[in-house]
Amino acid sequence: MQVLQVLIGGVAQGCIYGLIALGFVLIYKATETVSFAQGDLMMLGAFLGLALLSAAGLPFWLTIPSVILAMAAFGALLERLVISPILGQPAFAIVMLTIGIGYVARGAITMIPGIGTETHALEVPYRGALVTFGALVLAVEQLVVIAVTALLCALLYLLFRYSKVGIAMQASSQNQLAAYYMGIPVRRLNGLVWGLASAVAAIAGLLLAPITFVHANMGLIGLKAFPAAVVGGFGSLPGAIVGGALIGVVEALAGFYLPEGFKDITPYAVVLLMLVLRPNGLFGESLRKKV
Amino acid sequence: MRADEILLSAQDLSVRFGGVLAVNKVSFELRRGEVFTLIGPNGAGKTTVFNLISRIYQPTGGRIDYLGQPLTTVPPHRVAGLGIARTFQNIELFEHATVLQNLLIGRHLRHSRRLWAELLFLPAVREAERQTRRKVEEVIEFLDLQHYRDTLVAGLPYGVRKVVELARALAMEPRLLLLDEPSSGLNAEETGDMAFWIQDIQQLLGITVLMVEHDMSLVSRVSDRVLAMSQGEVLALGTPAEVQAHPGVIEAYLGSADDASSLRRAVA
C-alpha cells in the first residue's frame, strides 16, 4: 500500500517535471532552441498566482485563467524582445541567453522587499485536503496535478493534430527560410510557441505551489525536467510527459528503497543510461546528415 | 606499381537503407592513373558509392578492395591514411578557419603527433610545422589560391570554396582522389579551369581520380572511362563516347520518345 502511495506521489511529481519538459519540447520543436528559463517562468507564474490570490484577494476561479493569460503574454513579449533577435546564432549563445533570463527572473523576484526572500503558501481551495480509497490515503493536490496534466495533454494533442499550427511549427524548425516562403508567419508562430510554453510553465507553477510552497528558488526544479525531456526524446511532446512520469516514479522509488542521497542523483543516472542505450530518447527520432 | 594495375575494385556492391536499395550490385575496377567518372541522373546512387568508399556507410552486400586489401573493415578515420582523399557535394569546409588553416588540417596525417612534444612546442614540432607549411604552399600555388590564403572560408564566394575543397584534398597527397561534382555551381570559365586542373592532377601529380559529374562536356574532356548509373544499378561502362551513345543511358537521362510526347502541350 505504501508503495502505491509512493508511486502516485512519484507520478504527480513526474507530471510537474513533464509539464516543464513539455515547455522545453514545444520551444525546441518550433525553434530548435533549448530554453533553460522554463523553471524560472514556472516560478514567476507561481508568484503571480500568489500576488493575485493572496495580495489582491481575487477569487480562485478568476486567478487561474488570469495567471495563465498573463504569463502567456509575458512569454510572447520575452520572445519578441530578447529571443528573436538572436535566432540563427549558434545554440550555445541562445542557451546562455535563456540562462541569463532565468538569473534575471530569480534576482528580480528576490529583490521584491519582504516577499522575495520568504517562502509562501498558495491558498488553493483544496490545500491539505485528503481523499481516501479504502486503505489508500492520497493528497488531493497530487491528484489535481495528474488530472490537469492529462487534460492539458489532451488539449495540446487536439491542437496539434487538428490544426495547422503543429505542421507549421515543425516546418519552421527545420528550415525557417523555406517556411517564410511558404507563407508561414514564422515570427508570429515563435511568439505563439513561447506564449504557449510560458502558459504551460505557469500551470505547472500553480500546480506545484501547494506541494512545495512558493519561493524564489523553486525554478531549480527545472533542472530535473531536462532528464525528463532527454528520456522522452527532445522532439516529442508525449515523450516529455512520459519521460517526466518515468523520472518522477524512479526518483520516488529510489527515495523509498535506496539509502539517503541516491534519490537526488537517480534522474541523472537515468539520463546517462538513456544516452548510452537510446540517445534519441524513447520517442525521439534519429536523423543523420547526408553528405 | 604498373600503370594498368588495379587500384580499387568494387564487386557486387550493394547498400540498403530501410526499404530503399540505394546501390544494387555495382561492380567496376579502377586502374591506376586514370580518370574514371560516374554519371547518372540524380538519385542514381553515385554519391552513395563515394560514401561507401569513404566508409561513411557500411555496404550490405558485396566488397570493395583497395590495393588488394578489403576496404570494408577499415574504420572511417583510417581511410585517409590509405591515401584516399575526397571532396564533398555540399562543401564541407571548416567555416571559421582560414583557407590556410583548412589546408594545414589536410596534412594532419603526414606527421607524427606526440602530445607532450606539442604542449612544449619542441624544435622538432616547429620543424614539422615548417615542412607542413611548405607543402601546403605548393598546393596553394598549384591552384592559384594565394589571394585567399588568410581569408576566413565563411567569407568566400562559392566558386573559390570549391577550389579550396579541392586544395584541401590535394594537401593530403593522396593516391586516389574522389571528386564529388567538382563543377557544380561553377560558370563556364571556372569549369574550364577545373578541367585543366584535373588533367594536371592526373598527369603531373600522378593521382588517380574518381569523379561524379553531370557536366558532359567536362566528362568528355577529362575522363578515360565512364560508368553510367541509374536507380542504383550499372547501365553502361566504357569510354565517354561509347557511354554517351548507349541507348539505355540516353533513356535514363532524357526519357524515351514516348514519355516526351506525353509532356508536349496541345496547341490551343
Place this chain on the structure above:
Amino acid sequence: MRFIFKTSYDQDIALAKHGGHRFWYGLLLLALAAAPWTLDEYWLAQLTFVLIYGIVGLGLMLLAGFTGLFSLGHAAFLGVGAYTEAVLAAQGWPFPLSIAMAALLSAAVGAVVGLPALRVKGIYLGLATLSFAFIVEEGLARWESVTGGNAGKMVGAMQARIGDWGWTVDSAEGFYAVCLLLAITCTLAVLNLLRAPTGRAFVAIRDSEISAQSMGIHLAYYKTLSFAISAALAGIGGALYAHKIRFLSPDQFSVLQSIDLLLMVVIGGPGSVHGAFLGAAFLITMPQLIALVKDGLPAAIGQAPGLQGAVYGLVLIAFVLFEPLGIYGRWVKVRTWLQLFPFYRRGLFKRQKAFQKSDRLK
C-alpha cells in the same frame, strides 16, 4: 595601420606576430610580475582569483570554444581537483606533486565524462555533462571519509617540504607567484597546442566532423583528449582554489558554479584565449562594481539580496544580444577602429544573419 610583411614561415608559426605584440605582452608580464609590490593586499588577492579562474576558463574555452563540445558541468572537475589537493596536502605531499596528481585525476574524470561525447552531440552532450556533474557533486558530499562531506574540509597551507627543508607558501605574495607561474605555463601550453596539429584537429571537429574524419582525424581520440586536457586545467585551477579559499564544501562546486564558468567564457569572448582571462576578470570584478554602485542606488534596489543575480543575468543577456564575441571581440573592434581610423566601416564585423536551419542535420 600595421602591415605585416611576411618573409618566413616562422612568422606565422611564432606566438608573437610582430614587434607590437612582443612589446605589449612583455609589458603585461612585467606588470603582473611587479604586482606583489605595486598592489595592496586586497587587489592582489583579487588578481590571484582572476588567475585561478583564468586557468579554469582556459580549459573550458578549449573544450567549448575550440572543440565545440558543450559542457554544462565543468565545476565538477574543479571540485575533483580541489578535493584531491586538500587530501594530498593534508598527507604532506609537496605541492608540485599534489597539483600534478589533481590534474591527472581530473583528466581521468574528464575522459570518463567525455564518453557520451562519442555518441551524442549538442544539447544532449550538455545534459550528459550536467548529469555527471550532479553525480560527482553528490559523490563528493557522500564520501565523507575522504572529503568531509557536507561539513566541509579545511585546507592547509601550500607547501613543498621534505623534513625541515623546503618552502611553505604561507604569504599572499608567494602564493600569487605560484599562481602566476602556473597561469603562464598553462596559457603557453594551450597556445602551443592550438598552433600544432592537435589544436587544428580540435577546430576541425568543431566545424565539420565528417570532413575531419575524412582527413584522418580520429574523432573519439581527439574528443576524449579535449575533455581530458580541459578537465586537467580545471583540476589545476581547483587545486589552487582550495589553497586560496582554505575551506571546501561540496556546494561550492554546484551547477551554479558551472554556469558561472560558462558565463565567464561567453562574456570573455568565445573562441579566444584572451577571452578566458578577460571573462575571469569580469567574474571577479563584477561584484566589486556592484558594491561600488550599490550605494548610489535607492535603498529598495541597492540593498536587495537578489541584485547581484539580476545584474549578472542582465549583463549576460546584453552580451549575447549585442556583443556575441564578448569582451575580447569588443576590444578587437575598438583596436581595428583605432588602426583603420578614419576608414573604419561599420560592416566589418557584421554577423552573417543566417536563417535558422535544423541543427540536428548539421
